[in-house]
Amino acid sequence: MKRFCSLLFLLLTVCWANGAAAAEIEISAPGEQAIPLALTRFLPQTGAPAPAVAEELNAALAADLDLAGLFRFLDPQAFLSDAGRIGLFSTEVDFDQWRLLGAEVLIKGVYSVQGEQLTVEARLFDVPNGRLLTGRRFVGRTQDVRRIAHAFADLILKDLTGEAGPFDARLAFISNRSGHKELWLMDVDGHNPIRLTDHRSIVLNPDFSSTGKELLFTSYRAGNPDLYRKEIFSGGEARIAAYSGLNIAGRYAPDNSAVAATLSRDGDPEIYLLGRDGALRKRLTTSFGIDVDPSWSPDGRQLAFVSSRLGSPQIFIIDLASGAARRLTANGKYDATPAWSPKGDRIAFTRQEGGRFDIYSIRPDGSDERRLTFGPGNLEHPRWSPDGRFLVYSSDAGGKKLLMVMRADGTGARKVTAPGGDASHPAWSPVW
Amino acid sequence: MPKQPRSLTLILAVLFALLLLAGCASKTKPATEPAATPPAPAPMATTDLTQQPVARGVESQPVQSGPVADHQAVAGLTRIHFPYNQFTLDDTARVTLEQNAVYLRNKPAEKVAIEGHCDDRGSDEYNLALGERRAVAAKNYLVSLGIAAERLSVISYGEEQPLVAASNEEAWSKNRRAEFKAVR
Amino acid sequence: MTAVSLRRPPSGVHADPLAGRFLGAYLVSLLLHGLLLFGLAGGWLRSAPREDKPPVYYVDLIHKPVLNPQAGRPEPRVAAPVSTPVAPVARVEPKTVLPSKSLPTERKSAKVAAGHVSNALQKLRDEQALQQKFAALRQAQAVPIETPVGLPDARGNEAGVTSLVYVQAFIQQNWALSPYLLADPAKMARTEAWVRITYGKGGRLESFRFEKESRDPQFDESIKRALAKSKQLPSELPVRLEDILVVFNLKALAELRR
Known part of the structure; x- marks a missing residue:
């Protein structure tokens, strides 16, 4: 009987221990969905102050960090005396001042201009814990000031999220600024545009290789839409696919080993696998309808593409190994230009509804379709930033075609192209 | 240099x-x-x-000068038009093509490039494909009327070269077309 | 068979050892089942009311933390008594309400041509009908709701909130986390970290330790920053809060962004 009693006791205590509600708090959402950031003005370290340089540094950095969406910028008007002091080490910063303002992260930095050379030291501090998070010294020329700001923005994202930002990169796009549709390259924020081609014909649909050193595009230069490959730094250019009919929408495989493109050499626009030199490897689609616009999955095993095999253009996914294709989107009447995110978790595309294109995204299994934009104008050609955080796309709201960038969830949309000509067909390079 | x-x-x-x-x-x-x-x-x-x-x-x-200038419109050949997002030939288009075939039969030396075009609605790449299908449809019909396939080449410009640069129903219907250009 | 032979000596009281053994086994089984049932039922009974707790609608830091906060919402909503007299007035004597509410409109309508007067009157009548509808709606809304609005576990008579609620609101206010910081936003609803904290009576955060870390380093970092900001409560506590478990997750945020 004693044994039973002790067993009973044990069981009861277990029950009690389970049931007795230990004091517990649940906090199911942060009080604020953005990190309060104090971005101080960069200060001259040695030599004469160059307000224009500091201005440009701060503006480029602020624009990048604003697009990132992580931060709430504290009003610089409220900054106290520490904002005017150089502080490159945590011991030199008066964190209490920043705690008072509610800042959680603090950016401080100095610059010095010596002739053509620009040196920038930038720091990111954790205010509540009073410690240095990251910092770097950049040396360049005075005209590299925006690049330095972009590189630091990338570094900040790297430190805070574990993944670097995509700002020190380039956008390739098509512009008719010179009178013809040519291939152009510019910074991610629309600065420093340069023209890469002079075909004086029609150039379309660029795509970066994953090294970022090569571009693939379509040009009518030789009187037919042919596929060209261009090395950005050497300027070397070669026509790689000039089969009869269309040679369009070329896309590098994620490992650069192959190219997927639409050819109509067999009389019907179909998707083919080509070598990097344009050599024909395999025909991937065989439907009677139009098959265009391939986009690789990041593992290189599948392709999303547009097909009219069911009448209107819809997005399908083909498995390269088995050749089996399945329909991805089921809701739209006209879906086009799929772009598989570099993380692989979503596919962005455009859908025409009511005579207008908007950008949507969907999981590769066809679930969780989301509409990201709500006009105005036609919003087309979505392409991902190399980190999958942002989408660049073209818009024709207001008559002119221009490029826009937004976060992958559709927020924070903003223009990126400087005025002058129409810009379309963007592609975001890997980090430079 | x-x-x-x-x-x-x-x-x-x-x-x-x-x-x-x-x-x-x-x-x-x-x-x-x-x-x-x-x-x-x-x-x-x-x-x-x-x-x-x-x-x-x-x-x-x-x-070189662009491909557009290479090909001159042929006086005796009339362009045909298509319905939205379609590449099928309607009766009007067939009649026009039959007239074009008569012209081509009378000028056996003439080589013709058939250009397919679309209106500016729709995705660019899809429209390139659609334009090609339109040009191919026209070519096939001409071939069925006895024109040698070697004389006919096909090129698509998608929505890149609209006839009327406007965004309304009238411009769209004019821009959805196949044109016939002489090849030198 | 060995178990049987071992059991024999204690159960030897009965004449039939086999029946005694069965009875013993039966009793043991009965007792154990009973205990199990009791334990489960007890646990369920104790946990059930916690799940049925009405939601906390708002918590503010204006109230100081007290030992015995007032329970719930003793009086009905304020809207009810106010809106009920409005409705009958509007219904019984519409014309008295009419001029007082729309004096400027009437003056204007007097100035314009006579043909417009009837128009204006019609407009006013429409407006009045709308007002009556609003009043009716308000009245329907003002039906007393059974759910208490105040603190769920409040029993006492002091004005204020419990220490736990106070601490919860304070830490939450100090917690800043952007969804863009998360390593995998798709797993937002499942990201969770448990932290044990101890606040002294003076309101100082004496210690905290992670009992369970989330798999997202940025999420954990943001909690550390929030706790660093919550080192000192703005007010003293009535009791020392020892080893309080704080569960940080993003369920509400995930719900919001769905």
Whole structure:
């Protein structure tokens, strides 16, 4: 009987221990969905102050960090005396001042201009814990000031999220600024545009290789839409696919080993696998309808593409190994230009509804379709930033075609192209 | 030879960029002296758009006039039009094509490029494909009427060359077309 | 068989050893089942009311933390008594309400041509009908709701909130986390970290330790920053809060962004 009693006791205590509600708090959402950031003005370290340089540094950095969406910028008007002091080490910063303002992260930095050379030291501090998070010294020329700001923005994202930002990169796009549709390259924020081609014909649909050193595009230069490959730094250019009919929408495989493109050499626009030199490897689609616009999955095993095999253009996914294709989107009447995110978790595309294109995204299994934009104008050609955080796309709201960038969830949309000509067909390079 | 200094500056710029990156990568040690490379002008800063008629490409041949100017519209050949997002030939198009076939039969030496075009609604690449299907449809019908296939070539411009640069129903219906151009 | 032979000596009281053994086993089984049932039921009974707790609608830091906060919402909503007299007035004597509410409109309508007067009157009548509808709606809304609005576990008579609620609101206010910081936003609803904290009576955060870390380093970092900001409560506590478990997750945020 004693044994039973002790067993009973044990069981009861277990029950009690389970049931007795230990004091517990649940906090199911942060009080604020953005990190309060104090971005101080960069200060001259040695030599004469160059307000224009500091201005440009701060503006480029602020624009990048604003697009990132992580931060709430504290009003610089409220900054106290520490904002005017150089502080490159945590011991030199008066964190209490920043705690008072509610800042959680603090950016401080100095610059010095010596002739053509620009040196920038930038720091990111954790205010509540009073410690240095990251910092770097950049040396360049005075005209590299925006690049330095972009590189630091990338570094900040790297430190805070574990993944670097995509700002020190380039956008390739098509512009008719010179009178013809040519291939152009510019910074991610629309600065420093340069023209890469002079075909004086029609150039379309660029795509970066994953090294970022090569571009693939379509040009009518030789009187037919042919596929060209261009090395950005050497300027070397070669026509790689000039089969009869269309040679369009070329896309590098994620490992650069192959190219997927639409050819109509067999009389019907179909998707083919080509070598990097344009050599024909395999025909991937065989439907009677139009098959265009391939986009690789990041593992290189599948392709999303547009097909009219069911009448209107819809997005399908083909498995390269088995050749089996399945329909991805089921809701739209006209879906086009799929772009598989570099993380692989979503596919962005455009859908025409009511005579207008908007950008949507969907999981590769066809679930969780989301509409990201709500006009105005036609919003087309979505392409991902190399980190999958942002989408660049073209818009024709207001008559002119221009490029826009937004976060992958559709927020924070903003223009990126400087005025002058129409810009379309963007592609975001890997980090430079 | 305006090409060589360009590529030289480009190479220098690349070298410089690499050096800059190397400098960025080392946080503790002083940054690599950029003096190792002569101060080359940045590629972005010096690009003069108006004074660069020659492509920086490897195959930088003198630029020929564009393909559009190559082909002249043929007086006896009438363009045909298509319904939205379709490449089927309606009765009007068939009648026009039959007249075109008569003209082509009378001029057996003439070679013709059939251009397929679309209106500006729709995705660019899809429209390139659609334009080609339109041109091919026209070609096939002409071939069925006895015109030799070798005389007919096909090219699609998608929505790149609208007949009427406007966004309304009238312009769209005019832009959805196949044109017949003489090949020299 | 060995178990049987071992059991024999204690159960030897009965004449039939086999029946005694069965009875013993039966009793043991009965007792154990009973205990199990009791334990489960007890646990369920104790946990059930916690799940049925009405939601906390708002918590503010204006109230100081007290030992015995007031329970719930003793009086009905304020809207009810106010809106009920409005409705009958509007219904019984519409014309008295009419001029007082729309004096400027009437003056204007007097100035314009006579043909417009009837128009204006019609407009006013429409407006009045709308007002009556609003009043009716308000009345329907003002039906007393059974759910208490105040603190769920409040029993006492002091004005204020419990220490736990106070601490919860304070830490939450100090917690800043952007969804863009998360390593995998798709797993937002499942990201969770448990932290044990101890606040002294003076309101100082004496210690905290992670009992369970989330798999997202940025999420954990943001909690550390929030706790660093919550080192000192703005007010003293009535009791020392020892080893309080704080569960940080993003369920509400995930719900919001769905």
